[in-house]
Amino acid sequence: MAATLIERYIAAVTKSLDPTTQEDVRAELEASISAAVEARADQGEKRTDAERAVLTELGDPAVLAAGFADRPLHLIGPKYFLTWWRLLKLLLWIVPVSVAAAVALGLTISNAPVGEIIGQTIAVTLSVAVHLCFWTTLVFFILERTGADTGVKWSVDSLPEPHESGAGRSDLIASLVFLGLAAAALLWDRFVGFVVFSTGDLDVTKGLGGQTAAMPFLNPELWPWWLGGALVLIALEAALAIAVYAGRGWHSGLAVFNTVLAIVFASGAIYLLVTGQLMNPDFLAFVVDAGGEGFAAGDAEAAGEGGIFRILAVLTGAVIIGVAAWDIIDGWRKARRAQRG
Template sequence: MTTTATLTERYIAATVKGLRPETQDDVRAELEASIADAIEARLEQGEAPDDAERAVLTELGDPGILAAGYADRPLHLIGPRFYLTWWRLLKLLLAIVPVCVLGAVALGQTISGAAVGEVISTSLVAAGGAIMHICFWTTLVFVILERTGSTTTIDEWDLDKLPEITDDGVGRSELIASLVFLGIAAGALLWDRFRGFVPGEALPILDPALWPWGISVLFALIVAEAVFAVVVFRRGWSTGLAVVNTVLALAFLAWTLVLLLGGQLVNPDFLSYIVAAGGEGFAAGDAGAAGEGGVFRILAVLVGFGVAIGVGWDIVDGWLKTVRRSRR
């Protein structure tokens, strides 16, 4: 013969089943007494027995949560003591590692002569894997710290860590630095054309065939960058100026990559001079690996990636300054 358990008995059983055996009897006795007192108080106010029992048990809430309170067991992966440290570290790693992995894999694939589709797919898969590993292992470390009750103090806050208030516009010193850099770039182009950077040789590095029309595009971009720097200094960053900055950066990247990939950027005589200066071993190494990339092709890939990284950072920096300014 079986008996039907009451709601109270079922509730207490669900609460104590996850507790350590040595504590179950004490918790059971405590719950029975407290529930009985609460039901008795409602009965004195005129409630029906069934309604009073349901109301009391509903107020106690989920028995799993109640049991966690008795067992002093957290019901979260990462608590407030470690949460901010976990979140800051995770954001920092996600901002750096996947980008480095993507760039490194793409660079290696490009140097090895892989097809464009393979370069893109392999790089994205590697970056995605890096993201998953970062999220999993970083979270796992902090979950272990939380569950083991670690007393380790990580990234303890103090007043010295308050960030400085920064102006997201362009200061006078930044404007001067930008104009000086652009002036040096223009001067270097003229020096390369008429004097050359090879000691004792009037040998330009850039292909002389770029003059005057091809190089005029670069000079136009330099002038546009100078005007842009002045405008940003006077008005501060905005969405429109961030778009202009993006367009200018991409225009410079396109100019460089089109000429670099077409073999029209570097002076052929300069390459011949480098091969001769490097000796037979250098020349043989370049010629023997011509189909697989060769010395010059590897250098071209490195230059292209370097320019792309610089352009990418310039674009991201402009948009970050715009977003920060819009929030203030």
């Protein structure tokens, strides 16, 4: 004899329950379903339609069984969700970006083709992001099921201070002082020189022998046009800092202007670095002469990667691009925060 809808429903609910509770749940369901069906039948509804309607209202038997067994049907519940989400966002901001930069830098130093650098960087970064999401979620899943305490508790002391929407005078002064020092450093390097060396013999026990002199660190041939352009960019950065202060904060227009300045600076510096025009050739020759055989041996060992100077050039380029990228991101972050404020 075929089982009725009610019998099939109760069997579906109780089959995944602990055997010690199955009979109690079965009796409870039979009583509640029968009462609901009888109530509908007393109102004139056909019994078969009443049974179907009552079972439909009860919903998926697996969900009902989870309620009887006190078994959660979510991966991460509200107790752990915010901690999981905050930690995952922080890790996704730091780990994949760091890995991508490290992989791209290593492949660039090893003189890999551009296509391989891009492909390997994307593949490794995606793999790291997937693993990061999976393992972080798995840890919180285990915490959820075992009922362990993460140790993270909210209190009124953790309330953040409200962000000021405007730019303070201290920010303006710090920016102008930093930009002034940068301009002074460029002029000092050009007309005086940062690299101090001895015109006599070099005695490692007594220091620099003979008279001392100085040479520029940057290529003197960059003056006046390239270094003049750098001074103009510094002046525009100062004007940007004043505009931020006068406007009591950032907005989209200032963020765009800051992005343009950062791209222009990074593009010019990278171009000079790649074409070998950034550093003073006399300084590079002085470094090789001062290093003697040890430096030459090190340079020979690194010949497969293009030599020590090429490695240093790649690292310098990475720093230039990193600083420019951070400046752009920081400007847009501040503009977005000001808009929300």
